[in-house]
Amino acid sequence: MNFPLDALTAVSAANPWTYVVFGCIGFAFGFTLESAGFGDSRKLAAQFYFRELTVFKVMFTAIAVAMTLLFGAVGLGLVDFGHVWVNPTYLGSGVLGGLIMGVGFIVGGFCPTTSLASASTGKIDGMMFMAGGFVGAFVFGETESLFDHWYNNAGYHGRLTLDQVFGLPAQILVPIIVVAAVLLFWGAEQIERLVGRRDMSREPRWRGVGAAALVAAALGVLVIGNPSLEDRYAKLSFKRTEAVKQPDGKTASVPRAYGADEMLAKRLAFVSPAEAFKARYQQAIKPVYLDVRTEADFNLYHLADAVHVPLARLDKIVPDLLSEPPANTVFITIGNDEELATRAWKLLVASGVQNVYILAGGVNGWIAAFGADDPGLKPLPGAGPEQLRYAFSAALGDRYKSCAPDPRHHEKLAFEPRIVLQLRRDKSGGGCG
Amino acid sequence: MAGQGSFFRRPEKAYWHPYLAGAILGVVLFLAFALTGNGLGSSGATSRIDAALVDIVAPAHVDRTPYLLKMAGGDRNPLDDWIVPVFFGALLGGFVSGWFNGRLRFQTTKGPQVSDRTRWTLAFLGGVIFLYGARMARGCTSGQALSGGATLAAGSWVIMLSIFASAYLLAYFVRKLWL
Numbered sequence: 001m002n003f004p005l006d007a008l009t010a011v012s013a014a015n016p017w018t019y020v021v022f023g024c025i026g027f028a029f030g031f032t033l034e035s036a037g038f039g040d041s042r043k044l045a046a047q048f049y050f051r052e053l054t055v056f057k058v059m060f061t062a063i064a065v066a067m068t069l070l071f072g073a074v075g076l077g078l079v080d081f082g083h084v085w086v087n088p089t090y091l092g093s094g095v096l097g098g099l100i101m102g103v104g105f106i107v108g109g110f111c112p113t114t115s116l117a118s119a120s121t122g123k124i125d126g127m128m129f130m131a132g133g134f135v136g137a138f139v140f141g142e143t144e145s146l147f148d149h150w151y152n153n154a155g156y157h158g159r160l161t162l163d164q165v166f167g168l169p170a171q172i173l174v175p176i177i178v179v180a181a182v183l184l185f186w187g188a189e190q191i192e193r194l195v196g197r198r199d200m201s202r203e204p205r206w207r208g209v210g211a212a213a214l215v216a217a218a219l220g221v222l223v224i225g226n227p228s229l230e231d232r233y234a235k236l237s238f239k240r241t242e243a244v245k246q247p248d249g250k251t252a253s254v255p256r257a258y259g260a261d262e263m264l265a266k267r268l269a270f271v272s273p274a275e276a277f278k279a280r281y282q283q284a285i286k287p288v289y290l291d292v293r294t295e296a297d298f299n300l301y302h303l304a305d306a307v308h309v310p311l312a313r314l315d316k317i318v319p320d321l322l323s324e325p326p327a328n329t330v331f332i333t334i335g336n337d338e339e340l341a342t343r344a345w346k347l348l349v350a351s352g353v354q355n356v357y358i359l360a361g362g363v364n365g366w367i368a369a370f371g372a373d374d375p376g377l378k379p380l381p382g383a384g385p386e387q388l389r390y391a392f393s394a395a396l397g398d399r400y401k402s403c404a405p406d407p408r409h410h411e412k413l414a415f416e417p418r419i420v421l422q423l424r425r426d427k428s429g430g431g432c433g
Numbered sequence: 434m435a436g437q438g439s440f441f442r443r444p445e446k447a448y449w450h451p452y453l454a455g456a457i458l459g460v461v462l463f464l465a466f467a468l469t470g471n472g473l474g475s476s477g478a479t480s481r482i483d484a485a486l487v488d489i490v491a492p493a494h495v496d497r498t499p500y501l502l503k504m505a506g507g508d509r510n511p512l513d514d515w516i517v518p519v520f521f522g523a524l525l526g527g528f529v530s531g532w533f534n535g536r537l538r539f540q541t542t543k544g545p546q547v548s549d550r551t552r553w554t555l556a557f558l559g560g561v562i563f564l565y566g567a568r569m570a571r572g573c574t575s576g577q578a579l580s581g582g583a584t585l586a587a588g589s590w591v592i593m594l595s596i597f598a599s600a601y602l603l604a605y606f607v608r609k610l611w612l
Contacts, residue, residue, distance in 0.1 A: 003467045003468065004466065004467060004468060004469050004470030004471075005468055005469070008468050008469040008470075009469060009470050009471070010514075010515060011513060011514065011515045011517075011518060012513075013513070018515075019518045020518075021468065021469070022469070022515045022518035022519050022522065023518040023519070023521065023522040023525075024522060025461065025464070025465045025468075025469070025473070025519055025522065026473075026518060026519035026520060026521065026522020026523040026524075026525075026526060027522040027523070027525055027526035027529070028461045028522075028526060029458075029461055029473050029519065029522070029523045029526060029575075030522060030523030030524060030525065030526025030527035030528075030530070031526035031527065031529060031530040032449075032454055032457050032458045032461060032526075032530075033458070033523070033526075033527065034526070034527040034530035034531055034534075034536070035448060035449045035454060035530050035534065036448060036449055036451065036454035036455075036458070037448035037449075037454075039527065039531065039536065039542075040542045041542040041543065041556070042542050042543070042544065042611070043448075045544070045610075045611040046611070048600050048601055048604035048611075049604060049608065049611060049612060054451045057451035057452060057455060058451050058452075058454050058455040058458060059455065059574070059578065059579060059582075060455065061451070061452050061454075061455025061456055061458070061459060062455045062456070062458035062459040062462055062579060062583075063459070063578075063579060063582040063583050064459065065455065065456050065458075065459025065460060065462075065463070066458075066459040066460075066462035066463045066466070066579075066583035067582075067583045067584075067585070069459070069460070069463040069467075070463055070466055070467070070583060070584065073463075073467060078467070079466070079467050083470050084466050084470050084584060085466075085470055085471050085472060085580075085584075086581070086584045086585075086586045087571065087572060087576070087577055087580070087581035087584070087586040087588055087589045088571075088586075088588065089586065089587045089588030089589075089591070090570075090571065090588060091588065091591060093569050093570060093571070094570045094571070094577075094588045094589075094591055094592045094595070095591060095592070095595050096566075096569060096570075096595075097566045097567065097568075097569030097570025097571070097592065097595075098566065098570050098577075098591070098592040098593070098594070098595025098596045098598075098599070099566070099595050099596075099598070099599040100562060100563075100565060100566025100569060100570075100599075101562075101563050101566035101567055101570065101573065101574070101592075101595075101596045101599075102566075102595065102596045102597065102598065102599025102600035102601075102602075102603065103559075103562050103563075103566070103599055103600070103603055104559045104560065104561070104562035104563025104564070104565075104566055105559070105563060105574075105596060105600045106559075106600045106603050106604050106607055106610075107555055107558060107559040107562060107603075107607060107610075108555065108556050108557075108558065108559015108560050108562065108563055109542070109543075109555075109556060109559060109610075109611075110556070110559065110560070110563070111563060111573055111574040111575070112475045112476040112479065112563065112564060112567060112573045112574070112575070113473075113474075113475040113476075113523055113573070113574070113575045114574075115560065116475060116520070116523045116524050116527055117523070117526075117527030117530070117531075118527070118542070119524070119527075120524045120525070120527035120528035120531065121527060121528060121530075121531030121532075121536050121537050121538075122531070122537050122538050122539045122540065123539075123540060123541065123542055124539060124540070124541045124549075124553060125541050125542055125543060125552050125553060125556040126542075126556070128553045128554075128556040128557040128560065129556040129557065129559055129560035129563075130560060131557060131560065132556065132557035132558060132559065132560020132561040132562075132563075132564070133476070133479050133560040133561070133563065133564040134479055134482065134483055134560075134564070135557075135560070135561050135564075136560060136561035136562060136563065136564030136565040136566075136567075136568075137476070137479040137480035137483050137564040137565070137567075137568050138480075138483045138487075139561070139565055140480070140500070140564070140565045140568035140569060141480060141483060141484065141487075141498060141500040141501050141568070142498065144498075144499065144500040144568075145498065145499050145500065148499055151569070157587065157588070159586075160586070160587040160588065161584070161585040161586060161587060162585040162586075162587050162590060163585060164587070165587050170585060173585065174585075185452075204450060207450075207452050210452055210456065
C-alpha cells in the first residue's frame with residue numbers, strides 16, 4: 001500500500017465516495033475546532049491580548065503532532081513525501097496576504113474555518129464573517145488581474161521546505177521544532193498566569209506526560225531516518241494500459257500497474273529518438289533533455305537545448321526538478337548508450353520525479369536515426385559500451401545539423417508512443433492554497 | 434436550565450483542553466495528508482463557490498478574468514475540488530459538535546464594550562479583509578499555517594508569522610473591541 005492513495009488525491013465524479021472521504025475529513029476538522037472553543041470569537045481574540053493563548057496552543061500542538069506523525073510515516077516508507085502537497089513559497093504575496101489576514105483576524109475575530117464552526121452553531125457574528133468572506137474572495141478575484149505578475153512571481157521559490165532553507169535534514173528539524181514548541185507552551189502558560197491571572201495549578205497533570213510522549217516520538221523520527229533510495233525504488237508503481245485480447249477477438253486496453261524494473265524490462269520507460277524529437281513540437285508536452293554524460297562528450301555533440309548534468313551531480317538538482325515544474329514537463333535522460341541514462345532514470349524516479357524517460361539508444365541511437373548522412377560524423381568502429389560510436393570533425397556541441405533535425409523533413413515519423421503524462425494536481429486558485 | 438435537556442438543548446459541556454484539541458487536530462491533519470496527500474483548508478472553497486455563482490450569472494465574465502478562468506473557465510466546474518467537500522464537512526462537523534455539547538444557540542460573541550450591531554459590521558468587514566488576504570497568500574490559517582506548517586513549507590511559516598505579527602501589532606489599537 002502506497003500512501004497517499006492515488007484514488008484520493010482529488011475528488012472526481014467518477015468516484016463519488018471521494019467526496020465522502022473529504023467530507024469526513026472536513027467533518028472531523030469542524031468538529032475539533034468547535035470543540036476547542038473556536039466558535040467563540042472572544043476565545044480567539046484573547047490570544048492577541050495575552051489573556052488566553054488557546055489559539056497558539058491548539059495550532060502549535062496540531063502542527064507538532066501532524067509533523068511528527070507525517071515525517072515518521074515518511075521515514076518508515078509508508079507515505080511518499082513527493083506526493084504530499086507542500087504549499088509553494090511565494091514570499092511577496094505570502095507576506096502581504098499574511099499581514100492583511102492579521103488585520104482581518106483582529107477586526108473580525110475569526111479566521112475562515114473557525115467562522116464555519118461559529119456560524120454553524122448559531123453565532124451571528126460568525127455568519128457575518130462568513131458572508132464578508134464571500135465578498136472578500138470575490139473582490140480578490142476581480143482585482144487580481146491588476147497585480148497578476150507580482151502575485152505569481154514575487155519571491156517565488158517553488159516547493160521550498162525549511163530543511164532546505166536551514167540545510168538540515170527534516171529528521172533533525174522535526175525534533176528541534178517539537179522541543180521548541182514544548183518550551184513555547186511552557187512560556188505561554190507563564191504568560192497566562194501573569195497576564196491572564198489564571199490558576200495554572202488546576203491544569204491537568206497529563207499535559208506533562210503528553211509533552212514527554214511528543215518529544216519521544218519526535219526523537220523517534222530522528223532514529224527512523226529517511227527511507228533509502230533503494231527502498232523507494234522498490235515501491236514505485238507506474239500506471240499504464242495494456243492491450244489485452246478479449247475472448248471475442250477484439251482487443252481492449254486494461255489499466256495495469258508496473259514496477260520500476262518491469263518498466264525497464266518491457267522498455268516502457270524508453271522513448272525512441274523519433275518520439276523524443278517529436279516531443280519538441282507537441283503542444284501538450286514540454287520536454288527537458290537531461291544529458292548525463294561527461295563534459296567532453298557533451299562538448300563533442302549533444303541534442304539542441306539539452307541540459308548538461310553529469311550523473312554524479314544529478315542528485316543535487318533533484319529538489320529543483322521536484323519543485324513545481326509545469327505539469328506537462330517530461331524529462332528525458334540521455335547517455336551515449338542506455339546504461340548511464342538508465343542509472344539516471346532510476347535515481348530520478350526513486351527521488352519522486354515524475355514523467356522521466358530514457359532516450360532509447362542514447363546519443364548513438366539518435367545519430368543513427370538523424371545524422372547518418374551528416375558529413376561531419378564518421379562511424380567509429382571498435383567503440384566500447386557507453387562510448388560515442390562516431391568520430392567528430394570538431395567539438396561543435398549542438399551545431400551539427402542532426403542536433404536539431406529540421407521538422408519539415410521528418411513530418412512522418414513512425415514510433416510507438418511511450419510518454420504517458422502523469423499530471424500533477426493543479427492547485428492554482430484551489431486548495432486553501 | 435442546567436442538567437436535563439431536550440434534543441435541541443442538550444446540557445452544555447466544557448470545551449476540550451487546548452492540548453487535547455490540538456493533538457486530535459494534528460491526527461486529523463496527518464490522516465488527511467496520509468490518505469489524500471492534501472492537508473486541510475477552507476478559504477479556497479469560498480472563492481470556488483464565488484466562482485460558481487459568477488459562472489451562473491455571467492459566464493463570459495469568468496472567461497475574461499484570469500483568476501476565475503483557472504477555476505471555472507470553459508466547461509470546468511469550480512466546485513469539483515477536494516476543498517469543497519471539506520468546507521461543507523467542516524460546517525456540518527461544527528454544527529454536530531455544537532449540538533452534541535449543547536452550544537447551539539443564536540448569539541453574538543463580542544467584547545463587553547461593543548454593541549451587537551458594531552460587532553456584526555466589524556465581523557463582516559473582518560471577513561472581507563481576511564479572505565482578501567487569504568486568497569492573496571493562497572491559503573488561510575488552515576491551508577497555509579496549519580497544513581503548510583506541518584509539511585515544513587517555508588512560505589507557510591512566513592505567512593504564519595505575518596498573520597500573527599500584524600494581528601498583534603494592531604491588537605492594541607482595537608482593544609476597545611475585545612477588552
